[in-house]
Amino acid sequence: MDDINKLYTLIKEAKHLVALTGAGVSTLSGxxxxxxxxxxxxxxxxxxxxxxxxxxxxxxxxYNNAGSFIYNLDEKEASIVHTVLGQLERLGFLKxxxxxxIDLLHQKGGCKNVIExxxxxxxxxxxxxxxxxxxxxxxxAVVRKGEMPKCPKCxxxxxxAITFFGEALPAQALKKSVTESQKADVMLVLGTxxxxxxxxxxxxxxxxxxxxxVIVNNMPTPLDNMAFMHFDDLATVFEGLKSxxxxx
Ligand code: CNA
Numbered sequence: 422m423d424d425i426n427k428l429y430t431l432i433k434e435a436k437h438l439v440a441l442t443g444a445g446v447s448t449l450s451g452x453x454x455x456x457x458x459x460x461x462x463x464x465x466x467x468x469x470x471x472x473x474x475x476x477x478x479x480x481x482x483x484y485n486n487a488g489s490f491i492y493n494l495d496e497k498e499a500s501i502v503h504t505v506l507g508q509l510e511r512l513g514f515l516k517x518x519x520x521x522x523i524d525l526l527h528q529k530g531g532c533k534n535v536i537e538x539x540x541x542x543x544x545x546x547x548x549x550x551x552x553x554x555x556x557x558x559x560x561x562a563v564v565r566k567g568e569m570p571k572c573p574k575c576x577x578x579x580x581x582a583i584t585f586f587g588e589a590l591p592a593q594a595l596k597k598s599v600t601e602s603q604k605a606d607v608m609l610v611l612g613t614x615x616x617x618x619x620x621x622x623x624x625x626x627x628x629x630x631x632x633x634x635v636i637v638n639n640m641p642t643p644l645d646n647m648a649f650m651h652f653d654d655l656a657t658v659f660e661g662l663k664s665x666x667x668x669x
Contacts, residue, residue: 426660428635428650431607432514432662436451439605440506441623442520442527445612445638449500452490452524456614457640461490461546473587477548480578484569491523491542491581492564494557499530501659502519502611507531508666517601521613521620523583527556531566536601536618538584538594547572602626608634612655615642 423523429431432438438656444454452644454460462466467477470486509515516635519536525543527535534629545560553572560570560579570579584590602623615621616618624634633649636642645651652658 422661424652425658426665428652428658429662429665430649431633431635432509432609435514435605435607437516437601437604438509438514438607438609439516439601439627440518440609440611441602441620442502442506442518442522442591442611444522445614446474446502446655447497447500447522447524447526449502450497450524450526452526454612456526456616467538468586470555471583471585473480473585476580480569482580484564488564491583492561494524494526494542497524497526497529499526502532502655503527503532505530505659505663505666508663508669510534511544512666512669516604517597519601519620519623535537536594536597538590538598539596540582540584540591541568542581542583543603544582545570546582547577548578548580549574550574553579565582574657589594595619598623599626603630605630606632608632610634610638610642610644610648612638613642614638614640615644 608627636648
């Protein structure tokens with residue numbers, strides 16, 4: 422608990438605290454990560470499911486395989502990591518949260534300043550017709566019937582506003598992520614293997630400006646030797662923080 426107290430002091434005294442989160446923070450909500458111990462890569466080709474090149478050729482591969490991951494998100498609950506991060510924001514400690522996740526759980530956990538650097542499935546749009554936006558709920562209802570959401574104008578299959586491999590990141594989110602990472606004097610790097618760039622490069626902006634990074638991850642990351650503090654288990658760290666903060 423000494424280390425958690427030290428971490429809480431670092432959080433409390435930070436001038437500009439930023440968090441970067443990855444799929445690991447949602448494993449506690451029952452959503453599998455990609456490269457962790459029980460990751461989806463062990464049994465499916467996630468690169469292909471989320472490939473723009475492949476989607477353009479055959480969108481059914483995405484809809485058939487992502488169904489159980491993306492289109493049952495409304496059943497998933499925020500975990501202790503999401504809710505304590507929401508609390509840290511409410512208390513004025515956490516200034517921005519950059520997430521690689523596409524599961525909308527940080528918002529469920531109460532965070533308002535969420536930068537979704539890989540987009541999200543909150544809308545589905547047509548790759549051909551501009552101005553077509555179908556909500557997550559509408560798209561999910563179609564997918565749950567075993568069909569694919571289609572453009573009301575041209576009938577082409579709609580794509581979720583998730584950034585697929587091979588696509589550019591949302592420009593505004595990327596710009597904001599870089600600015601926040603540069604401003605951060607402390608960055609919490611949580612549940613990410615730090616392998617998908619440019620998101621994985623955000624802690625480097627903090628380090629370059631003499632900021633500190635704290636890594637919580639149960640597998641090695643390329644920045645472990647640069648971390649001011651390192652913890653393995655997200656649940657232990659966030660339950661510890663919760664016991665210090667209480668219900669404030
Ligand atoms: P990743 O590469 O799967 O890494 C996750 C990391 O978290 C792994 O190193 C795990 O070992 C670690 N981890 C898992 N659970 C815990 C735990 N309880 N305590 C400590 N560490 C843990 O995922 P990244 O986010 O780094 O990779 C970026 C990809 C994954 C993004 O493009 C995401 O969109 C994509 N993704 C997102 C979700 C989601 O939205 N929930 C799920 C799966 C993949």
